[in-house]
Amino acid sequence: xxxxxxxxxxYYQLMEQIQQVDFVLVELTLYLDTHPDDLxxxxxxxxxxxxxxxxxxxxxxxxxxxxxxxxxxxNYPWDWKEAPWPWQV
Amino acid sequence: xWYYEKKLQYPVKVSQCNPRLxxxxxxxxxxxxxxxxxxxxxxxxxxxxxxxxxxxxxDIGTEEFAHLEMIATMIYKLTKDATPEQLVEAGMGAxxxxxxxxxxxxxxxxxxxxxxxIQAKGDPIADLYEDIAAEEKARATYQWIxxxxxxxxxxxxxxxxxxxxIVHSQRFHEAVEILKEERDRKKVF
Numbered sequence: 001x002x003x004x005x006x007x008x009x010x011y012y013q014l015m016e017q018i019q020q021v022d023f024v025l026v027e028l029t030l031y032l033d034t035h036p037d038d039l040x041x042x043x044x045x046x047x048x049x050x051x052x053x054x055x056x057x058x059x060x061x062x063x064x065x066x067x068x069x070x071x072x073x074x075n076y077p078w079d080w081k082e083a084p085w086p087w088q089v
Numbered sequence: 090x091w092y093y094e095k096k097l098q099y100p101v102k103v104s105q106c107n108p109r110l111x112x113x114x115x116x117x118x119x120x121x122x123x124x125x126x127x128x129x130x131x132x133x134x135x136x137x138x139x140x141x142x143x144x145x146x147x148d149i150g151t152e153e154f155a156h157l158e159m160i161a162t163m164i165y166k167l168t169k170d171a172t173p174e175q176l177v178e179a180g181m182g183a184x185x186x187x188x189x190x191x192x193x194x195x196x197x198x199x200x201x202x203x204x205x206x207i208q209a210k211g212d213p214i215a216d217l218y219e220d221i222a223a224e225e226k227a228r229a230t231y232q233w234i235x236x237x238x239x240x241x242x243x244x245x246x247x248x249x250x251x252x253x254x255i256v257h258s259q260r261f262h263e264a265v266e267i268l269k270e271e272r273d274r275k276k277v278f
Contacts, residue, residue: 015096018096019097019099022098023098026098027256030256030257034263034264067092083095086097
């Protein structure tokens with residue numbers, strides 16, 4: 001069914017910043033799985049993990065939780081439905 | 090356990106309704122070398138692969154689910170506004186009479202997904218070479234879809250996925266080397 005949501009530009013901008021940082025984290029995770037002794041890569045990884053958390057805090061304050069099962073906090077009422085599903089945007 | 094995040098790994102935009110392109114993309118949804126096969130193959134093999142490479146299979150398997158969601162998003166967006174007539178014209182008539190606009194795990198020719206697409210031999214070298222082959226076949230499939238697609242937005246997302254197959258293949262090659270090193274080290278004693 002069609003549930004196209006109208007969202008401000010800032011949703012897409014912030015989401016893209018998150019996607020960029022999280023891509024670094026995916027790529028470094030796989031790299032570190034086969035290069036566990038690369039200290040520079042681990043420093044980059046921890047820096048990106050910090051940036052990702054900062055960006056997601058900002059995003060969730062404006063658009064609602066990105067994750068649940070307790071990985072994000074909830075407002076009242078339950079706001080898991082607020083951030084749109086990714087195939088709807 | 091897994092946690093879901095309301096975020097695509099990479100943005101998916103479409104130019105316009107295009108059920109013909111969606112029909113081709115279904116190959117990477119429920120086809121032999123598609124993302125469902127990939128995710129299930131690696132996550133199933135990880136229980137019996139040596140500890141040194143469990144993390145890699147676990148993490149690549151997890152990333153494959155993010156790719157499956159990107160492919161699903163492409164198919165959904167390309168078909169959601171299509172009329173039954175447009176679906177028939179695009180060769181999706183048989184899909185429509187069984188599934189309406191719902192997605193389903195079959196390949197571009199309509200054959201349903203089957204576990205016979207994947208393998209688990211319990212032999213780490215055999216399993217990792219299967220994984221390398223799977224990534225190369227998926228990379229080739231993405232290239233063939235890009236070759237027949239005229240949607241620049243879809244092609245951008247497909248090129249991202251094609252590059253991920255290359256990275257996965259390289260990481261699996263490294264995993265083979267790690268296991269060979271381990272084997273040769275043990276022989277010294």
